[in-house]
Amino acid sequence: MTDSERDAVRRIAASLADGQPVDWDALRASGALAEREIGALRLLESIRSGRPPSGASPHADGLDIEILEEIGSGSASRVHRALDRALGRPVALKLVRADAIVPEAARERFLAEARALASIDHPNVVRIHSVELVDGTPRLCLELVDGKTLERIVRDDGPFSPEEVARIGIDLCRALAAIHAKGLVHRDVKPSNVMRATGGRTVLLDFGVVRDAGSPDRGPHPGTPVAMAPEQFDAAGETGQATDVYALGVLLYWAVCGRYPVEAASYEELRDLVRAGRRTPLADRRPDVPGDFVSIVEKATATAPSSRFESAGAFERALREFLSLSKGPGRRGRPAMPWIAGAAALIAALAVWVAIASWSGRAPLELDARFFVTRDGVARGLSSGDSVRVGDLLFLEARFNRESHVYVLDEDDAGELFTMFPAPGYEPRNPLRAGTTHRLPGTRAGKSHDWLVSSQGGGAETILVVAASEPIEHLESFLRGVPAVKPEDASPARKVDVSTRAALYRGIGKTAPAGAAAESHVESPSPAARLEDWAAALAREDATDRAVKLIRLRNAP
């Protein structure tokens, strides 16, 4: 099976598991999979649905929807979490508000939204399952995206790094390219209309003011004022692809600083400032953002549509170039990780980076991980080959460009293996957020904990850090049989300063035999595999984006 076939199987497997409909005819027409794989998947679909394999729409017999709770509302609609009882799957049900100011217009928009969504099949665009007229009022049954909006993420966790924003931007450029290819203009790209789904998928929502570029475009133009392009304020202006490019530029600006480029006390003031192009430069709000990124945002938000990127594809290309450049030495706009006091050196050697593009083609997962040792109250960075001694406290600072599931394993020369992270009962827990520096093992009851070095008498420790954008199921399964470091407050007998933090005790547990080489596919990780072999084997797996890092430390005699 080729990589693209594996990707297709993975994508459809997820749809079947989630109870999402699969367009078998389209799949066949695409030639993405051989007939035998399609047949096998349809057999599994029939087991899932309890119906014979069929390409028929699951809603052919009409909707049977149970509304569970409201999850969003706008001026003309409300969105509910609901249950499609026929299929037993959760859906998002969008209904016209009973108190919509112009219900006829709302209904028209609903139908336009339904048609637009039905014409687009893209992983970064919310999917529509069906539309139904109930007493003449349309209701949209949509994919329920499990995750958070960008607005919520930034409000809860603060702005993203420029690199992460660039990746989000790339996903949204692709969504816009798909929309524009259908002759449509979204016209309401904004943080609250973009979801980051569990697992990292970026999804553009709410096509409530979508416009068919082929239809007359008479003002006033709908939209959200703080994200609107100058032409949207002009009744005579025409909205087009450049309008969406502008809004996406505003979104990227907002995502790195939590502010809009133009802020005003009234609609009129905002309109005038936008028309005049009087924005607060991004560099004034975030001086640490790389100049390349600032230039991209400025170009996207140029006042004249003709000065912006000519297409979503051109916008995406610029973001990709920024990302590729930012990977070079010294090109990051700000330190990827704020160091704690006293911390210094980077862990360099023995780092193994593994990044496999996922089916969506998004940028590789990046792991920035550094170990520190605290000795005599002073923390310093650790490099491979450094020594640690009994009583030292270790901690890890890790940062990712995407939400990640993290696993930290330790193996000593005798082959004893321990799970250092996840640490049950401690915060944070997997998955760890992107764009934030996490200090591991974490905190408990608000108190920071470290790993306490207990090994002595020489020898070496190998520590493996694995980050994955999705859980590594077989590794998690295996780790259930591996002793975990156990929370234990350091006792005075260990001569550890416990005035500021307690410690996790590392070095208890049963022995795992060592020596055998790992298999090429780690479906069932062998306890006999050494960490180096595991790192290589995990790297070879192409199931998901991963990054792996190894460090080898010496125990002082």
Place this chain on the structure above:
Amino acid sequence: MIPEERRAACASELSRTADLLEEARRGDAAARDALFARYREPLSRFLHARLPASARGMLETEDVVQEVSARAFSNLDRFDYRGIGSFWGFLRQIGLNYVVQVSRRARRAPDGGSLDDAAEPAANGSRPAWAALLTKEAGEAFEKALSSVSPENRAAFLLRFEVDLDYATIAADCGFPSPDAARMAVCRVVQHLTRELARDGFGA
């Protein structure tokens, strides 16, 4: 991660099944009925999909569900409860055994037709309306492929595909650290089964 309130709901669901099972073992008929009522729908779906047409003519699916439930109840003492996944595995195995038994009985019956009735297309080439969802061969290939999956992943897959539980409950029942982990396990099993079934020619 499982939100606290969802975790509590899952724990409640899991402990409810365990409680009912315990009470049923002690001879509480109401608990037994309540326990099997909880699994009636997936069990009915499971059996309906596998009963060949020949056996379908002899028995209504509901009768089969009752029979399988009764057999399961009579074997409860020998069943080691380790969660909903294990209980469903126990039920479906009894169901599979029963399907094989009634299929053989149907084959011996004068008008029973053949075991492969369900696989035979109607005269116009379409699938007959009474056909079982799974042909005998497809059902066997599916079970064979399933047997190559680890017990906990198999339980997660079956709870999702056959019992239609949500990922949070599956995670709590099967010991996955999060609903997302449970989802990933299910997805991987689907990928694995696809490969296995396709290799055995059951996708063609």
